[in-house]
Amino acid sequence: MDILRSDDDNVNWYHQLYNYALGSGYGAQQLVDSIARGCGLLVELRILDYTRGQVLNAVDRAIRDCVSTREFQWEQRCLEPIQKTICLSASVLDILLHRFGSESGLVDIMPLDKYAETQLFRQFSELRMSELFSMIIDFPDSRPAIDDLRQCVGAMHNMREIAVSLRRAVQQRLLHPGATTSDILTQYISTIRCLRLLDPSSTVLEIVARPIRDYLRLRDDTVACIVQDMVSEESELFEDLASGQGIIMDDGPEGIIYDEDCANTTWEPLPIEAKSVYRTAQRRDADVLSLLVSIYDTKDVFVQEFEASLAKRLLACTDYNTARELRQVEMMKLRFGGPAMERCEVMLKDMADSKRINQNVLDASRAQHAEMPLHATVVSRQFWAPVQLESFAMPPKMAAIRDRYAGVYESLKPARKLEWRDSLGQVTMNIELEDRSVEVSVRPSQAAVLFAFQDLPRLTLEELTLALECSEDFVLPRVRFWLARGVLREISQGVFEIAETLATSNAASGSAAGNTSASHTRHNGTAAHSDDEYGGEEEEDQESTAATADARSEALRVHFNYIVGMLTNFGPLPLDRILGMLGMFLPGENTTAEDLRNFLAMMVREDRLDLVGGMYKLK
Amino acid sequence: MKLTITDWKDVAGWRWDVPDDEVCGICRVPFDACCPTCKTPGDDCPLIWGECSHVFHMHCLLKWLEAETSQQQCPMDRRPWVTAK
Numbered sequence: 001m002d003i004l005r006s007d008d009d010n011v012n013w014y015h016q017l018y019n020y021a022l023g024s025g026y027g028a029q030q031l032v033d034s035i036a037r038g039c040g041l042l043v044e045l046r047i048l049d050y051t052r053g054q055v056l057n058a059v060d061r062a063i064r065d066c067v068s069t070r071e072f073q074w075e076q077r078c079l080e081p082i083q084k085t086i087c088l089s090a091s092v093l094d095i096l097l098h099r100f101g102s103e104s105g106l107v108d109i110m111p112l113d114k115y116a117e118t119q120l121f122r123q124f125s126e127l128r129m130s131e132l133f134s135m136i137i138d139f140p141d142s143r144p145a146i147d148d149l150r151q152c153v154g155a156m157h158n159m160r161e162i163a164v165s166l167r168r169a170v171q172q173r174l175l176h177p178g179a180t181t182s183d184i185l186t187q188y189i190s191t192i193r194c195l196r197l198l199d200p201s202s203t204v205l206e207i208v209a210r211p212i213r214d215y216l217r218l219r220d221d222t223v224a225c226i227v228q229d230m231v232s233e234e235s236e237l238f239e240d241l242a243s244g245q246g247i248i249m250d251d252g253p254e255g256i257i258y259d260e261d262c263a264n265t266t267w268e269p270l271p272i273e274a275k276s277v278y279r280t281a282q283r284r285d286a287d288v289l290s291l292l293v294s295i296y297d298t299k300d301v302f303v304q305e306f307e308a309s310l311a312k313r314l315l316a317c318t319d320y321n322t323a324r325e326l327r328q329v330e331m332m333k334l335r336f337g338g339p340a341m342e343r344c345e346v347m348l349k350d351m352a353d354s355k356r357i358n359q360n361v362l363d364a365s366r367a368q369h370a371e372m373p374l375h376a377t378v379v380s381r382q383f384w385a386p387v388q389l390e391s392f393a394m395p396p397k398m399a400a401i402r403d404r405y406a407g408v409y410e411s412l413k414p415a416r417k418l419e420w421r422d423s424l425g426q427v428t429m430n431i432e433l434e435d436r437s438v439e440v441s442v443r444p445s446q447a448a449v450l451f452a453f454q455d456l457p458r459l460t461l462e463e464l465t466l467a468l469e470c471s472e473d474f475v476l477p478r479v480r481f482w483l484a485r486g487v488l489r490e491i492s493q494g495v496f497e498i499a500e501t502l503a504t505s506n507a508a509s510g511s512a513a514g515n516t517s518a519s520h521t522r523h524n525g526t527a528a529h530s531d532d533e534y535g536g537e538e539e540e541d542q543e544s545t546a547a548t549a550d551a552r553s554e555a556l557r558v559h560f561n562y563i564v565g566m567l568t569n570f571g572p573l574p575l576d577r578i579l580g581m582l583g584m585f586l587p588g589e590n591t592t593a594e595d596l597r598n599f600l601a602m603m604v605r606e607d608r609l610d611l612v613g614g615m616y617k618l619k
Numbered sequence: 620m621k622l623t624i625t626d627w628k629d630v631a632g633w634r635w636d637v638p639d640d641e642v643c644g645i646c647r648v649p650f651d652a653c654c655p656t657c658k659t660p661g662d663d664c665p666l667i668w669g670e671c672s673h674v675f676h677m678h679c680l681l682k683w684l685e686a687e688t689s690q691q692q693c694p695m696d697r698r699p700w701v702t703a704k
């Protein structure tokens with residue numbers, strides 16, 4: 001009688017019983033015996049009908065225990081085995097209880113197996129719902145868990161609830177400044193795929209997708225990330241692009257969307273959360289790439305970004321081999337339409353032409369038994385993004401090589417001239433010093449600085465700026481580049497010379513700029529080479545970003561008259577007012593506050609504006 | 620110190636040998652871009668020089684000369700159009 005001392009004990013008793021029923025090694029006979037004994041006791045005490053709640057509680061607890069052991073086990077299906085065990089055990093218990101209960105004529109317990117199944121689905125989907133965000137991170141490894149959850153959704157019809165809970169998790173864990181844009185994009189793509197598995201009609205997709213889309217639109221680098229993903233061949237987006245389905249059109253007429261909906265017999269109304277602002281219906285069948293592109297109202301931003309990334313890759317390409325880029329452009333054409341890719345086609349044609357011209361120049365040089373180390377990419381200026389011009393005079397030896405190339409070009413293409421773009425390109429050269437020789441790949445301007453030292457091994461900063469016809473600001477970083485590599489050294493303030501031997505280079509390492517050079521020159525030739533390449537690239541990246549920012553500010557110069565007009569009419573204005581009004585006068589120009597600030601700062605430097613207390617005013 | 624350039628990957632932009640910032644007098648598009656009917660500049664859309672020293676996209680000028688109102692004159696100075704050799 002001890003076991004029936006209190007309610008708690010009752011629960012424990014059933015709980016244990018149930019655990020036994022789940023097959024923990026207890027023999028079936030023993031199980032039946034103990035249940036029979038227990039029920040007998042209850043009947044005797046005439047309390048079986050009071051204990052119904054306890055039985056159900058015990059079942060709940062047993063299910064909870066069972067479900068909780070499956071936390072984070074996503075790599076295999078686990079709902080079905082649990083369901084089998086639990087339903088089987090529940091029906092055994094049910095039969096026993098009924099048998100003994102009805103004998104006494106006192107109880108009418110609902111079918112336990114149905115109850116247990118519903119409870120199981122509820123508890124299991126609650127568990128997976130709370131884990132869904134992490135499951136999506138692990139997708140597709142967590143595919144079995146998603147399938148389990150789908151089974152629950154089929155029984156419980158709680159997709160809405162799941163989506164709302166996922167949205168909460170997304171807002172908490174994903175949409176914050178700590179997450180990188182590419183992480184958010186990856187998670188967004190996986191989320192779309194998972195939700196489509198869970199709910200093939202995609203009616204609730206928008207509940208989760210919308211906050212992510214809204215957030216992504218706020219980030220500056222979203223377009224760049226998508227385009228980068230789109231063209232890297234391992235990515236899923238690339239597969240979408242390669243499949244060539246679904247041409248993305250700019251805003252189609254709304255009417256067509258409704259027609260499509262009417263034709264669709266499995267149509268379901270959109271949930272309230274998924275307001276049709278983003279034309280969800282159209283998006284249901286769209287592939288992931290279309291979904292990403294539709295984050296923005298216009299496809300132009302993607303075309304522009306693709307052009308920029310294509311230009312960068314083509315200019316970095318050293319062997320004129322554009323097979324991969326050609327394929328990308330073809331695929332982009334299928335997706336975005338031919339006219340959008342016209343500029344890209346001109347770029348590719350420039351590459352093909354350059355290859356032919358280069359071959360001609362090589363042949364011509366060979367005929368004259370002259371070396372031609374230069375391989376040029378000749379671009380059509382109007383079709384490539386403008387580059388920041390660097391103004392300096394090439395040392396005669398380098399200029400001579402270019403002139404020879406240009407000479408052959410001009411004889412091939414009459415009435416045309418070449419304009420060299422000094423901020424692009426790469427020079428690989430061999431530096432022979434007295435006790436060592438190094439091969440480095442550097443930018444033309446860096447090579448030019450070193451060439452300036454060829455005739456006079458010792459130059460002051462002033463002589464250097466005269467020789468290269470440029471400013472100190474231009475020369476100094478390039479001189480530092482060579483100082484760091486131990487090829488130049490600073491013998492006294494502003495006087496540099498070639499470090500012909502290592503020994504003296506070490507001795508000079510006491511001077512401020514020489515510090516780094518000592519550690520570098522201790523490497524032998526090969527090690528120094530790799531260092532050089534690394535350093536060169538790093539610097540190049542920094543400079544090119546600075547250059548594009550400058551170019552963007554420079555582009556604002558054409559609007560300076562508007563700004564002058566504004567400041568004349570309204571008096572001093574803060575940055576955001578100027579930005580707002582520019583947006584009003586020039587819709588379509590996506591000027592960012594950053595660009596405008598840079599531009600206005602430039603105007604202040606040029607003494608055309610004054611900045612007083614955050615307000616810009618005319619001089 | 621001896622410097623030898625072993626490989627030089629360089630980038631250049633080409634331009635027609637015409638004064639800076641000039642646009643075709645007929646289509647008002649820069650010479651370095653192509654006329655409105657073409658898609659690729661350069662060889663596919665060449666320029667034409669007249670003896671009167673005026674320059675146009677070749678396609679633009681031919682279309683102009685085909686028009687009856689042109690009376691085979693240069694659109695800029697109305698002198699009879701003679702293509703420069």
